[in-house]
Amino acid sequence: MERYEIAVIGSGPAGVSAALNAKIRGKSLLLFGSKQLSDKVLRSEKISNYPGLPDISGEELVGRLQKQLVEMEISVTEEAVTSIYPMGNFFTLLAGQKEYEAETVILTGGAGTAARIPGEEKLLGRGVSYCATCDGNLYRGKTIAVVCDTPTMESEAAFLAELAGKVYYLPLMKNSTLSGANVENLHSAVREIQGEERVSGVVLADGTQLAVDGIFFIRNSVPPAVLLRNLKMQENHVAVDRQMHTNVEGFFAAGDCTGRPYQIAKAVGEGNIAAHAAVEYLDSRKNSAGGNYAD
Numbered sequence: 001m002e003r004y005e006i007a008v009i010g011s012g013p014a015g016v017s018a019a020l021n022a023k024i025r026g027k028s029l030l031l032f033g034s035k036q037l038s039d040k041v042l043r044s045e046k047i048s049n050y051p052g053l054p055d056i057s058g059e060e061l062v063g064r065l066q067k068q069l070v071e072m073e074i075s076v077t078e079e080a081v082t083s084i085y086p087m088g089n090f091f092t093l094l095a096g097q098k099e100y101e102a103e104t105v106i107l108t109g110g111a112g113t114a115a116r117i118p119g120e121e122k123l124l125g126r127g128v129s130y131c132a133t134c135d136g137n138l139y140r141g142k143t144i145a146v147v148c149d150t151p152t153m154e155s156e157a158a159f160l161a162e163l164a165g166k167v168y169y170l171p172l173m174k175n176s177t178l179s180g181a182n183v184e185n186l187h188s189a190v191r192e193i194q195g196e197e198r199v200s201g202v203v204l205a206d207g208t209q210l211a212v213d214g215i216f217f218i219r220n221s222v223p224p225a226v227l228l229r230n231l232k233m234q235e236n237h238v239a240v241d242r243q244m245h246t247n248v249e250g251f252f253a254a255g256d257c258t259g260r261p262y263q264i265a266k267a268v269g270e271g272n273i274a275a276h277a278a279v280e281y282l283d284s285r286k287n288s289a290g291g292n293y294a295d
């Protein structure tokens with residue numbers, strides 16, 4: 001398997017900035033995200049505080065970033081990373097059922113990825129899961145609810161339906177359905193997850209109660225501390241120092257995920273710093289291995 005020097009997770013302003021700088025510094029890299037780059041930037045009608053581009057619309061800024069990526073020959077890998085495992089000298093990244101390897105990771109997944117539904121955080125790892133590949137096997141033959149908010153990730157839900165005994169499929173997209181005799185398609189939001197030691201059921205927006213053994217959230221963004229176990233957080237944000245180092249060696253973070261202000265200029269600046277810190281880290285490892293660093 002090819003091992004990249006830098007994996008950037010997230011294609012918003014912070015991720016694009018990190019990727020451009022990593023590329024300029026000649027590092028091999030993967031940029032995970034979407035071709036639309038950032039829903040947040042796209043939704044900005046008018047950006048008045050970005051230096052040099054007065055009153056640019058979010059759509060135009062995304063267009064310019066996309067053009068710059070093409071010109072720099074950086075492609076976006078349209079996959080959501082669901083888990084990251086430190087392997088000593090490198091990281092293994094799971095995206096759906098695919099695996100990637102990178103020596104360093106820069107997380108730029110944006111803000112607002114903390115657990116959102118009552119019971120979700122409390123029962124995380126005890127019936128609440130974000131990763132079909134990691135946890136699907138635990139629910140073989142059991143009853144589960146599957147919430148999916150991303151059309152490109154419906155295959156994850158289908159994978160779970162192959163394993164589980166019964167699936168309540170709760171897509172947040174209007175026209176999404178799963179087929180299978182064991183699947184019940186319900187277009188409803190989850191209001192609450194119930195259970196004390198483990199998940200025992202979910203309550204839907206209309207008050208319907210479903211008895212389930214587990215619930216999977218198939219989302220295109222995963223809380224940072226779920227992506228990488230033992231990642232230090234501070235008030236719902238990834239804790240970083242001024243060079244964007246996290247508490248995990250070789251793992252950096254930038255942009256909204258590191259804290260307020262949620263602003264494009266901050267995201268771009270931190271992406272730049274994180275890329276330089278990752279380059280410095282890679283180069284120092286090579287130098288300390290006498291230039292023969294192999295793995």
Ligand SMILES: Cc1cc2nc3c(=O)[nH]c(=O)nc-3n(C[C@H](O)[C@H](O)[C@H](O)COP(=O)(O)OP(=O)(O)OC[C@H]3O[C@@H](n4cnc5c(N)ncnc54)[C@H](O)[C@@H]3O)c2cc1C
Pocket residue numbers: 009010011012013014015032033034037038039040041043044045046047048049050079080081082108109110111220221222254255256257261262263264265267
């Ligand atoms: C309506 C609105 C108006 C705004 N106006 C302004 C403004 O005028 N000026 C200003 O400075 N800021 C403004 N902002 C804020 C600005 O958009 C954000 O600060 C900025 O987008 C943050 O960039 P980011 O790269 O950190 O994260 P984001 O732009 O949120 O990008 C994160 C990306 O990472 C992807 N991602 C997340 N997790 C994963 C994963 N596990 N695997 C793969 N990809 C993943 C997401 O899908 C997303 O594409 C506005 C925001 C909104 C919502």
